[in-house]
Amino acid sequence: MNYLIYSISFFITIWVIKQLLISKFKIKGLIYPILFVTLIILIVLNPKNCIKAALDGVNIWFFTVLPSLLPFFILSEITIRLGVVKFIGSLMSPLMIPLFNVPGEGAFIFTMSITSGYPVGSKLISRLRLENKITKIEAQRLASFCSTSGPLFMIGAVSIGMFNNEIFGIIIALSHYLGALTVGLLFRFYKFGYNSNYPIHKYKNMVADSYNNLVSKKNIGSIMSDSVNDAMSTILVVGGFIIFYSVIIEILDSLNFIHIITNIINNLGISIDGNVIKGFVFGLIEITNGCKILSESINSGSLLVITLVSIIIGWSGLSIHSQSLSFFSKTDINNKIYIFSKMIHGLFSGIFTIILYHFINTKSVNVFSNTVLISARQLYFKGFINSFYISSRLIFFILLLLLVLSIGSKILYSIYKFVFKKDLS
DSSP: OHHHHHHHHHHHHHHHHHHHHHHHHOOGGGHHHHHHHHHHHHHHHSHHHHHHHHHHHHHHIIIIIHHHHHHHHHHHHHHHHHTHHHHHHHHHHHHHHHHHSSOTHHHHHHHHHHHHOTTHHHHHHHHHHHTTSSOHHHHHHHHHHSOOOOHIIIIIIIIIIISOOHHHHHHHHHHHHHHHHHHHHHHTTTTTTOOOSSOGGGHHHHHHHHHHHHHSOOOHHHHHHHHHHHHHHHHHHHHHHHHHHHHHHHHHHHTTHHHHHHHHHHHTTOOOOHHHHHHHHHHHHOHHHHHHHHHTSTTTTSHHHHHHHHHHHHHOHHHHHHHHHHHHTTSOOOHHHHHHHHHHHHHHHHHHHHHHHTTSOTTOGGGTTTTHHHHHHHHHTSOHHHHHHHHHHHHHHHHHHHHHHHHHHHHHHHHHHHHHSSOOO
């Protein structure tokens, strides 16, 4: 009990001192310099473990992230420059505007995000915003639900690789995407009075203009060169943040940060496995480490653990946030609103997990073993070259699927207009 009182008193004292220093001596600008100098000192004091953590981060980036995401970055850049995204967006507008109050390009961004995972959606949103192809408000709405994890991570890495239970992957993935769509439907009302740049009544002209842009003559050599250059710059930024946060987690672990939090919680009369607390806290920083630690807890298959996994994947972690904000920093997208939307995403993901957990039999692994889930197992545990090949093949399939859906959207819109003699509102 005394330990609890001392701990609470310590944190209150630190908070009071911080408030007094900031208000009286105006040292708010010194907070970040002090923080990062402290990190440097801690790295110097514990170089061996920090170097090992950095090497672990390099391995994760080089063998998993690089071959999985690089094809998406390169080919998405090429499709934007060729005008494919604009053409698909013009066809998908009758679907995206009524549902999410965003232009049709949002369909491309959302599909790429749910296929490849973090941080592809954020990268594409900032890319379109920089070229003024979407407005600030449209970008903000898109950022709320088009920043998602990919199925290979949730099914391949988390459920199969960590929990050894494929059904958990189905629950987590469904909850994640349902949560994202729910947030998107809520954010359609963000600044609702705003008039879109892509009104439906100009739909016919919009399709014609985007088609003319698509077939216009372009310098393919320059497009490919610029796309590869931008993609490589992006993937290096992603790698840098992965390595940085791997070291941060190692520093916190060496300081027994989680042990202190666990003792505080236990002193409150709440008995929770230390690995559950450690996994959740570290997951708020970096989701891969958090999910792995949660899978090693005593009650790894419990509803509590699976719900916490869904929450941290929906939240995405500070590492992913840093990657996304590095893209958004070049635009006028509001970072605080984006962070808030990810908090809601995590909350809804947890709620949907609780609901689905009671409807899906988590013991029925064999039902899926010879179908989609066995493919996920094979995809995730391939080597560098195979991962690159699989990701490249996947993006071509997604582009083809998007084109088919876009044509279907146009046909449905034409039927609607013919039957009801009016445009969508």
